[in-house]
Amino acid sequence: MVLVNGVQRPSRTRSAHDLVAHGIGQSIMQGRFPIGSILPGDAELMELFGVSRTALREALKTLAAKGLIESKTKVGTKVLDRNNWNMFDADILEWHLEMGVDARFLGWLFEIRQTLEPLACATAAQRRTPEQLERMRKALQAMYGCESNRQGFTKADLAFHQAILEASGNPFLQSIGSVIGAALATSFTISSPVSSDDRFREVMRQHQGVFDAIEQRKPSLASEAMATLILQAAERVQIKHAESSLAKIQIHAFSEAD
Amino acid sequence: MVLVNGVQRPSRTRSAHDLVAHGIGQSIMQGRFPIGSILPGDAELMELFGVSRTALREALKTLAAKGLIESKTKVGTKVLDRNNWNMFDADILEWHLEMGVDARFLGWLFEIRQTLEPLACATAAQRRTPEQLERMRKALQAMYGCESNRQGFTKADLAFHQAILEASGNPFLQSIGSVIGAALATSFTISSPVSSDDRFREVMRQHQGVFDAIEQRKPSLASEAMATLILQAAERVQIKHAESSLAKIQIHAFSEAD
DNA sequence: ATTATATTATTGTATGATTTATTCTTGGGA
DNA sequence: TCCCAAGAATAAATCATACAATAATATAAT
Numbered sequence: 286m287v288l289v290n291g292v293q294r295p296s297r298t299r300s301a302h303d304l305v306a307h308g309i310g311q312s313i314m315q316g317r318f319p320i321g322s323i324l325p326g327d328a329e330l331m332e333l334f335g336v337s338r339t340a341l342r343e344a345l346k347t348l349a350a351k352g353l354i355e356s357k358t359k360v361g362t363k364v365l366d367r368n369n370w371n372m373f374d375a376d377i378l379e380w381h382l383e384m385g386v387d388a389r390f391l392g393w394l395f396e397i398r399q400t401l402e403p404l405a406c407a408t409a410a411q412r413r414t415p416e417q418l419e420r421m422r423k424a425l426q427a428m429y430g431c432e433s434n435r436q437g438f439t440k441a442d443l444a445f446h447q448a449i450l451e452a453s454g455n456p457f458l459q460s461i462g463s464v465i466g467a468a469l470a471t472s473f474t475i476s477s478p479v480s481s482d483d484r485f486r487e488v489m490r491q492h493q494g495v496f497d498a499i500e501q502r503k504p505s506l507a508s509e510a511m512a513t514l515i516l517q518a519a520e521r522v523q524i525k526h527a528e529s530s531l532a533k534i535q536i537h538a539f540s541e542a543d
Numbered sequence: 544m545v546l547v548n549g550v551q552r553p554s555r556t557r558s559a560h561d562l563v564a565h566g567i568g569q570s571i572m573q574g575r576f577p578i579g580s581i582l583p584g585d586a587e588l589m590e591l592f593g594v595s596r597t598a599l600r601e602a603l604k605t606l607a608a609k610g611l612i613e614s615k616t617k618v619g620t621k622v623l624d625r626n627n628w629n630m631f632d633a634d635i636l637e638w639h640l641e642m643g644v645d646a647r648f649l650g651w652l653f654e655i656r657q658t659l660e661p662l663a664c665a666t667a668a669q670r671r672t673p674e675q676l677e678r679m680r681k682a683l684q685a686m687y688g689c690e691s692n693r694q695g696f697t698k699a700d701l702a703f704h705q706a707i708l709e710a711s712g713n714p715f716l717q718s719i720g721s722v723i724g725a726a727l728a729t730s731f732t733i734s735s736p737v738s739s740d741d742r743f744r745e746v747m748r749q750h751q752g753v754f755d756a757i758e759q760r761k762p763s764l765a766s767e768a769m770a771t772l773i774l775q776a777a778e779r780v781q782i783k784h785a786e787s788s789l790a791k792i793q794i795h796a797f798s799e800a801d
Numbered sequence: 802a803t804t805a806t807a808t809t810a811t812t813g814t815a816t817g818a819t820t821t822a823t824t825c826t827t828g829g830g831a
Numbered sequence: 832t833c834c835c836a837a838g839a840a841t842a843a844a845t846c847a848t849a850c851a852a853t854a855a856t857a858t859a860a861t
Contacts, residue, residue, distance in 0.1 A: 301845070302604065326811065337846045339597065342813085343604040346560065350608035350634075358812045359854040368709060368717040373631045376608075393713045396662065404658045451626060455651045457722070459626040464715070559814070584842065595815040600844090616843045617823040 305334045305344035310376065313353055313364055314384045323361040324354065351377055375463035382467055388523060394468050395519035401461055402446070402515060406507035409452035410499045417452035418500060424448055425496055432485050439473045445492060449499070449511075472522050491517070563592045563602035568634065571611055571622055572642045581619040582612070609635055633721035640725055646781060652726050653777035659719055660704070660773060664765035667710035668757045675710035676758060682706055683754055690743050697731045703750060707757070707769075730780050749775070 299307075309330075312318045324330065331341050345362060348354045352369040356362040370377060381390065409417070427441035446465045450458050491514040498507035557565075567588075570576045583591070589599050603620060606612045610627040614620040628635060639648065667675070685699035704723045708716050749772040756765035 328811095339600075339845060339847090342597075343601060343844095346601045346604045347608040350605040350632075352633075356812065357854085358852070359810065361811070367714055368720070370714070370718065371629060371632055372715045372718040374608075374629055375610075393715055396666070396713055397659075397715045400658055400662050401655075404654065408654070455654055456625055456628070457630045457651055457655045460628065460630040462626070558812095586842095597814055597816085601813095614843065615823080616821070617825095617841065619842070 301336045301340040302343040302347065305330075305336055305341055306347045306376075307380070308334060309344065310348055310351075310353060310380045311383060313348075314377075314380045318364050320364050320366055322364055324364065326361065353377070373460055373464060375466070378463050378467040382470055386471055391468075391471065391519070391523055394464065394471075395515065395522075397461070397464060398468060398515050399512065399519070401458060402449070402465070403508040403512045405450050405453040405455070405458045406495060406499060406511040407504040408455060408458075409449050410502050410504040410507040412454045413452040413499055413502075417448060420448040421445060421452070421496055421499065425492060428492065429489060435473065439469050442492075443469050445496075449495075452499070468518075468522075472518065475522055487517075559594045559598040560601040560605065563588075563594055563599055564605045564634075565638070566592060567602060568606055568609075568611060568638045569641060571606075572635075572638045576622050578622050578624055581621055584619065611635070631718055631722060633724070636721050636725040640728055644729055649726075649729065649777070649781055652722065652729075653773060653780075655719070655722060656726055656773050657770065657777070659716060660707070660723070661766040661770045663708050663711040663713070663716045664753060664757060664769040665762040666713060666716075667707050668760050668762040668765040670712045671710040671757055671760075675706060678706040679703060679710070679754055679757065683750060686750065687747060693731065697727050700750075701727050703754075707753075710757070726776075726780075730776065733780055745775075 309318070309324070313320075318324055325333070327338060327341060331338060334341065345354065345356060349356060351374050352365060352371045354362050355365050372378070424441050424445035428438055428445065431438035431441055443462075443466055446469075447462045450462055450465075453459070491510065494510040495507060495514060498510050567576070567582070571578075576582050582588070585596055585599060589596055592599065603612065603614065607614060609632050610623060610629045612620050613623050613627075630636070682699050682703035686696055686703065689696035689699055701720075701724055704727075705720045708720055708723075711717070749768065752768045753765060753772060756768050
């Protein structure tokens with residue numbers, strides 16, 4: 286889904302409760318429904334979004350499951366504090382991105398990647414199966430073939446990182462794919478539309494290094510290679526972000542379905 | 544909620560959709576609804592749990608929000624692959640624990656803690672406010688005062704770790720409280736009922752060390768102190784787990800509300 | 802002033818009808 | 832025989848309405 290000026294254009298017909306959950310979720314992110322406040326009652330929300338009670342309540346249950354809100358009889362539906370939000374949830378991240386990201390948020394994002402992805406590489410280097418390695422190789426090949434196609438490149442990049450996560454064998458690490466997706470989505474949007482030839486070669490060299498280390502079953506080498514890769518990616522994005530003085534940015538979120 | 548022989552006794556009257564979500568979620572964890580399979584249609588599930596379609600569908604939306612299932616018109620509701628599950632979700636972790644944990648799972652759990660909590664300590668040492676430090680101090684005091692009360696001790700322990708997460712300022716780190724809660728819940732259940740006096744002093748010494756480092760704003764020291772603390776906790780639990788040859792274990796999950 | 806009871810607003814649950822989307826089937830052509 | 836298109840079947844998605852449960856608030860009784 287593509288965002289322009291912070292207003293969403295529904296790309297396809299999505300289910301009603303999905304749209305409502307998206308709408309309320311985004312409003313919470315933007316502070317339109319402040320933290321700690323009570324949301325409007327069912328009746329009002331039904332009218333606001335033009336849906337039935339069923340669809341509305343399903344949307345609320347979706348948000349409650351992600352830790353955004355909590356409903357209690359008679360007292361109403363309260364917007365919970367941020368530390369109840371599940372930041373590893375793909376939707377919450379997407380809504381964050383759609384709101385526009387600031388340097389602080391990017392810092393947090395890369396702090397996590399910088400910590401977890403090297404771990405994933407290290408364990409993947411130990412536990413990878415031949416099939417998993419093959420998936421990485423395929424994704425890497427796709428990256429090589431997408432020098433000109435930035436969207437395709439980003440998609441292949443995400444697939445590469447996810448293949449590593451999967452090979453780590455740790456289900457917790459496998460759950461952070463959405464975080465990486467969010468980071469790549471910002472890179473896609475922020476960095477210069479025509480990436481230089483040198484930069485492409487440098488990025489590919491780093492990714493190839495990670496792959497080689499995992500292929501050769503060298504945990505610490507794989508870990509370090511990934512650490513430097515992420516560090517440089519973070520620097521690129523944050524510099525670019527500082528250059529663009531926009532508060533809100535056009536965001537394109539990627540999903541595996543794309 | 545307490546588990547005995549894998550059968551749940553509902554401790555209090557909970558909402559219908561909550562019970563259904565819990566029931567289906569647990570069944571998925573246990574493999575009773577296998578991954579990739581289509582679960583029974585609305586009508587059958589309604590009868591199975593004795594609830595209306597409304598309650599059932601809200602439960603399904605809750606599970607869908609956590610990445611466990613996906614519903615498509617005509618095709619049915621499919622149990623998604625594990626890497627779609629959000630392992631940082633408190634409910635999913637709880638259901639995992641209720642099912643009983645194995646050494647592998649404990650390993651994954653501590654792998655994550657071992658990586659993220661030192662980071663949290665390091666950033667907390669840099670960015671903590673006086674109020675946040677005070678929260679840590681209070682929790683630490685509570686731990687000192689609960690040598691005999693194991694449940695109270697575990698609760699205070701969790702509060703201490705969560706105070707650190709909060710002080711880190713990183714919302715992603717603040718979301719992993721449930722992971723720590725899960726780890727502590729297993730420790731509570733597995734380790735010997737009467738912990739020795741020496742062990743208590745050792746654990747307190749380590750926690751005090753983490754606190755001191757954060758108080759003195761020494762990031763690397765705080766990070767290392769936490770790393771060794773977790774390492775030893777992991778060793779204790781896994782050894783104890785290996786001793787107890789039970790496949791399923793009585794689990795007591797803690798929440799902030801307790 | 803305190804306790805007990807009634808009120809009432811808001812979420813929670815139930816039910817049946819209707820709509821929508823997708824698979825499966827069937828029929829017609831090439 | 833094979834392929835494509837039109838239609839039927841089916842299960843989820845949505846709607847509309849009614850009723851129940853709960854807890855905050857107000858009111859009355861002690």
